[in-house]
Amino acid sequence: MPPSSAQVTAAEISRIAGVTRATVSNWRRRYEDFPDPSGGTESSPLYDLEAVRAWLASRGHASAATPSEELRTALRLRAQSGGGTPEGLLLLVLAAAGRSAQELTAATRSPDAELAARAQRDAASASGAVPAAEAVRFQADDAAVLRALYTCVRDEGGQAALGVLAERELEDSAASGTYRTPAPLADLLVRLVPGSPARVLDPACGSGTLLAAAARRGARELYGQDALDVQARRSAVSLMLTAPDAAVTVRAADSLRADAFPGLAVDAVLCNPPYGVRDWGHDELAYDPRWAYGVPARAESELAWVQHALAHLAPGGHAVLLLPPATAGRASGRRVRAELVRSGALRAVVALPVGASAPLHIGLQVWVLRRPEPGGPERRSVLFVDTAADPATAAGRGGTAVTARTRGGSRSASLDWERITARALDAWRAFTESPDTFEGEPGVARAVGVVDLLDDVVDLTPARLVRASRAEVDPAELSAEVDAARRDLVRASKALARTAGDESWSAAGATAREWRTATASDLARGGALTLLRTQPDSARTRARTADCGSGGGAGTAARAVLTSSDIATGSGPTGDPVGPYDDTAPVVAVGDVLVRAVASADGPMVRVAGGDDAGALLGHHVHLFRPDPARLDAWFLAGFLGAEENIAGASTGSTILTVSPGRLRVPLLPLEEQRRYGEAFRHVHELRAQARRATRLAEDTARLLAGGLTGGQLLPSREGAETGGRGGDPPGRARPDTGTTLVGPSRQADRLGPPADGGVGTSRKESGDPVEHR
Known part of the structure; x- marks a missing residue:
């Protein structure tokens, strides 16, 4: 056969025919007339495309x-x-x-x-x-x-x-480091621009996500520039398809070195610039007129982008940029930051939770700037918002915080974008309406005076500045919050003690019981259970859900996704239905047994789906075992599937251990005996859940106590000072749960000197009596 210019791999044949690769391998073995390889190697053969299509047609396989x-x-x-x-x-x-x-x-x-x-x-x-x-x-x-x-x-x-x-x-083009700005983040950046800007510029437009978001909010003139030709071309075509009524102008060049729009003044600039670039043109641009707030240092390319954005704004126009957190505090950028604050150009800094956008391992920040107007009002404060300080923003619908994951493991953080957006926009709108009277929200949002920011470091990190506002918390309110947290902790501790004291098991005797077991694959073949897993994110599944948007079909868009992280943390379904979810995606039902696909010691490996999980989509890296209730008890199945030795025996890999679900083994026991084991495993699950809850409440209570003591809202009492320094058990008059009496001071109390008796931290009102909140 002469060499063909169109050769395909076995994987491509499987996609063309709509079958698995194992089926293609089976065809090669079973059918003598299957086309012979026309190239490649013995381990990776290539086949003539037309010959394969002819063979498929002869077998009645149309292209899938x-x-x-x-x-x-x-x-x-x-x-x-x-x-x-x-x-x-x-x-x-x-x-x-x-x-x-x-x-x-x-x-x-x-x-x-x-x-x-x-x-x-x-x-x-x-x-x-x-x-x-x-x-x-x-x-x-x-x-x-x-x-x-x-x-x-x-x-x-x-x-x-x-x-x-x-x-x-x-x-x-080997263009690495190009990432799309997530759609909810792009929408937040656009909404931080007051009003409805008609002319919008993105000097590092990438694929045009930010400009497309601006078009959806009414922008009619879109200007974009990108250093990569492919990104500029893609952005231009994408914007013309997305916003056919807008005037789109996109150029391909480095915006800092070769500005394609000199003299252009727009209503708004939106930008997610490249981070950490040292070769951005520092030497040749040393005398560039754009550096009105100071020449950026070589390590401060982000501050060059900030000033580039300001230079393209009409007076009173706004710029919103997504920047790494180091921009807010690096020593090399102190002078430029100081001038941005002093001039009133910087209006707000919003900290985002980890995982909001690539790079996913750091919490990025949104800077909101406004070009000062000649003769305009004096800007005497800057708004700081820390959405990452709110645990619910980094959590899903279950309210439990989700740890950010790396891209490589496909474990990026699941964020509550609705809450993040509401937090940021509510604070920003209230601040813009009345900057001088803005009260903020302790621990979340605070307006800081320009004078207070212009110190030796000019650190604009929201977390640091928002935490400083804890002193404004009312002592009585914080004391009441601490008391409520302590009561919850006591109740959780008692529940844990009751659960731990309930003996639902007994010794097996002189020797351990031995099992006759079957693999999950055997049980599935026998109909005792069904094994399900979400299909991988392949090109075909991406295409199948393209018409329905990133959230999949209409039946999946409103559903949450139960993820591997949810199983580990014990939270409710927190994932978003992005990726290959369509109407055929597996849906969790009550009684399903869910097993994490990657083995680790980070939390439970197994979970029995309850009512809160029902209706959620099955997440990636999660195996679903659906038992026949007439033959298998769900809790019995979960207990044995999640056993450490069982998981270890069914896992493969060196650094990352991947669980092969079909290799997990289950004892063969009568249903009545299964149910007895199931009740015991349910008790173990409750013990673990109560322990997690008590631990979380203990951490929350300790955080409130420590924050109140260091912030001045709570003071240790004489009883706490007297009992805390003694060895052995505290006297009976001390509180049994904390050993201290919490004192909420008046506003004047933290200005008073030390107590007359030389004790530490017992502040008194003018009457001389301590104010105790019990």
Whole structure:
């Protein structure tokens, strides 16, 4: 057979035929007429695409690949044959999106030469809209890609085709470090701009997410610039598809070194600039007129972007930038920060929880700036908001905080964006309405005077400045909050003691009991249980949910997702339905047994779904075991599936241990005996849950006590001082639960000197009597 220019792997054959790779391997063994490899290696063979398609057709297997997957395969095959990916395809997407379905169908049925000529005319008609676009040249050899592109635009829309093209071009250009700004974060940044700005600029526009968010809120002139040609072209086409009524202008160049819009003054600048770039042009731009607030240091590229944004604002216009937290406190940026504060240009700094956007391991900050107006009012304070200080913002619907995870493990934080947005916007709107009378919210939002900020470091970190406002908490309110927390802790401690004291088991005797077991796979084959797992995030599942947005189908968009982290922390379903969730996605039911797919000592491995879990979508890295209640007790199953030795025996890997669900073993016992074990395992679960609750309440109570003592709202009493310094048990008159008496001082108390008797921390009112809150 002569060498073919179109060769596919076994994985691609499986996608074309809509089967698993194991099925393709089975075909190779069972059918002698299956096409022989035409290239590749013995371990990774390649097959002639046309021969494979002919074989599939002879067996009645029509192509099951989605249009976007067909386009992805066509692009790879064209690159494999040395054709490359013409940038004119981006222009063709834009032109094709304006054609009717009938016109696109007619194009796909044209002969190769006629199709190439038609596509060349279509692309040329849109050439003026895309930056850095070269002359378009299509040939008959491009017919497969052109047909796939027209079909993809017709069936899935221009954005789907654009995503495939940009994905390929970003790979070819080796452009790393390019991330999309999450949609809820982009919406927050736009909403921090007061009013409805008509002209908006993003000098590091990437894929155009921020400008698209601005268009949705009424912007009619969109200006973008990006250093990567592929990003600029993608942004231009995407914005024209998203906002067809807006005037879109996008340029490809480095905004700091080669500003494409000199002299442009807009109503708002939105930007998520690159972080930590040392080679940003410090030397050649030393005398640039944009540095009105001071020349940024070499390590302060972010402050160069801040001043670039301010330089493009009309007087009174606002700029909102997403920046790393180091920008707020690095010593090298102190002078520029001081001038931004002194001039009134900096209006607010909002701290976001960890995981809000890439890089996911740090908590980013949103800076809101306003270009001062000549003769405008004096700005005497800056707003600071710490949304990360609120545990509920980094938690899901269950109210338990979720730890941020790394991208590599697909364990990014699940955030309550509705709460984050409300916290930030409520504080910002109240501050803009009356900056001088803004009261803020202790521990969350505070307006700090300019004079107080202009110290030796000019540290603008919200967490530090918001914490300083604890002194404004009313002592009586904090004391009442501490008492309520202590009562909850006492109740939780008593519940834990009762649970721990309940003996629901007995010794087995002289020897341990031995089991006759079966694997979960055996039980599934016998119908005793069903094994389910969410399908991986493949190209096909991404395409299938493209028409329904990032949240999947209408039936999944409103559902929460039960994640592996939820099982570990004991929280309710906290995940968002992003990724390959459609109407066929597994849904959790009461009595399902859920097992984390990655073994670790971080929390429980297993959970029995209750009423709060019912209806949630099954998260990635979670295995679902659905037992037949007539044959298996759910709690019995969960107890043995989660046993340490069972998990260890069914796990593979070195650094990351992946649980193979079918290898987990379960004892074969009568149902009545299973139920006895199930009750014992349910008791163990309750013990673990009560211990977690008591630990959390103890931490909360200790945090409130420590914060009140250091903030001056709570003072130790004489009883606490007397009993705290003695060894042994405290006297009976001390509080049995804390050993101290908490004293809430008056506003004047923290200005008084030490007590007359030399004791520590017993403040008195003017009458001389301590004020005790019991």
